[in-house]
Amino acid sequence: MYCSQMIWFDTHAHIQDEDFREDFPEVLSRAASAGVTRVVMAASNEEDSRAACRLAVHHPMLYAAVGVHPHDAKTWGAGTAARLSDLVQTANRDALHAGRDRCVVACGEIGLDFHYDFSPREAQRDVFRKQLELAHALDLPVIIHMREATELSLSILREAHADGLFAREHPAGVIHCYSGSAETVPALLALGFMIGFDGPITFRKARKPIEALRVVPADRLVLETDAPYLTPHPHRGKRNEPSYIPLIGEKAAEILGESAEIIAARTTANALRLFRIGLSRELQNGNALNESKTV
Template sequence: MLFDTHMHLNAWQFKEDREDAIQRAWDAGVKYMVVVGFDHETIPLAIEIAEQNEHIYAAVGWHPVDAIDMTEKELTWIEELSEHPKVVALGEMGLDYHWDKSPKDVQKEVFRKQIRLAKKLDMPIIIHNREATEDIIQILKEEDAQSVGGIMHCYNDSVQYVQACLDMNFYISLGGPVTFKNAPLPKEVAKEVPLDRLLIETDAPYLAPHPNRGKRNEPAYVRLVAEKIAELRETSLEEIAQQTTENALRLFRISSKE
């Protein structure tokens, strides 16, 4: 029983075969999924997909790349949607210094506003981090994000930052890159993270794991991520599947929703 904690079946890449992709995930042993919405188009569809599928849940937030487009209206909208029974987290939110659409100061302010909203609502947050680790950790500390905790989504940084994340009540989530032959960092992290703080994800349709790298990713492939982590930790797929699923159910408080 696997849990894909972060995917985007609401992306245009799944427009033609979304239901088939969901069925392939069920067939691969993926019982639970969280579909993440992050802008005007993907947030409503994330909730719609969650409403239509018993074991699919939604997260809603505003992506840092588009921070410049977020106003108080969007923040209020996200707050209203958070009351939906299938919404289990806020995000993805954070900082992205790779793209230059939104200035860093704007990204930081939007990030802080969403953390404060999560604290108001007592909901975990999903962190998007690209080339901004130290600033993200600083903001999480300054905003006392530890009180709600959450996920370091698709963690792809060095082991040295893992403990800081764990100390702030965050889980470490690994995706396709842990299977890449030329990606040593996530492999090191996979071996070091305490098993009770580890999550798995696909980030579908992006970052497909080996041997599907370069192709469209989909939730069924989270099994490949779990298999690689089991190999790296010298344990069984069953143990990784069971523990990461238990971790996700606990974080998202899903047992109380079923």
């Protein structure tokens, strides 16, 4: 169904979750068949960060993020930052031994969630700042989760920016599953963030994310599934997975009046820049695809 030369990148999925244990190899092969060449697994807590790293070490198309989600902020302890740092170093070393590039590419997902308030707001705020410092120490971009906490998230990010916690020569990170208003987008762009869009842009009643999508510059847009959540149309109600990224990309293309090819190429290039992944192998893969087509 999809042109084999279209290359997609799912910048946010939780395929290290229990939900994917039964058919993990099939999930990866369906993603590959759909043209998804890279998936970044976002982590929710320490154990989840370890699970993501374990998978990423052995699967060249997978990358891991490490971090503690605002829901789990209450699990943060005195040794958490040191253990996450060790995990990053060990996983990257193991990845090199396994013959691949470094596999931990971000710190996340981190931020504030005042919709569910699963952790006390004070703890969320404290753990968010601590992880912005951790990401700086590890020289990693951040994956930001912000839900019903735009004002405070923005002020924490502005403070981090003023304190020099974001790399100047690279994107600061990504605002994951952007659900804020179009008016807030410029402030996030000014801090160096890319903006991630997911299944909700395909929903029939979507309005806010579509308005926001329209104001994101071409070089700041990335696509994510957030699998197993937020399944795009027409699979709503079923488990989400990375092979559905083209559905989100095609919808984004329609909204922006572009071709799916352009959106695939653009969002993949943005994701590679965001996570500082070298382009050389991507080009080799592209050539291999071209060659296999002509044989």
